[in-house]
Amino acid sequence: MEISVDISLYPLTEDYVEPILAFIKGLEKNPKITVIKNQLSTQIYGDYDDVMALISTEMKAVFEAMPHSAMVMKFIGNNRADVEVDW
Numbered sequence: 001m002e003i004s005v006d007i008s009l010y011p012l013t014e015d016y017v018e019p020i021l022a023f024i025k026g027l028e029k030n031p032k033i034t035v036i037k038n039q040l041s042t043q044i045y046g047d048y049d050d051v052m053a054l055i056s057t058e059m060k061a062v063f064e065a066m067p068h069s070a071m072v073m074k075f076i077g078n079n080r081a082d083v084e085v086d087w
Helices: 017-027 048-065
Strands: 002-011 034-037 042-047 069-076
Touching (some): 002 017, 002 048, 042 048, 048 069
Antiparallel strands (some): 002 042, 002 069, 034 042
């Protein structure tokens, strides 16, 4: 089963850019996962088990390093990496 996840990380600190970039870099470590970045959030796509294991590992690392952070995620039960939107 494939899934799509939209993630936004909000470190509650003045120096927020580096922790966000480090989090994204951690997500990009797994070559089986597709990571797409934009100005507002990061989307990851791939096998359910691979994606969930990666999220668990990287989320734990964020909260251990910066416990005063918020993370918002949206999950979709299929891989939408190649979906074209006709506006």
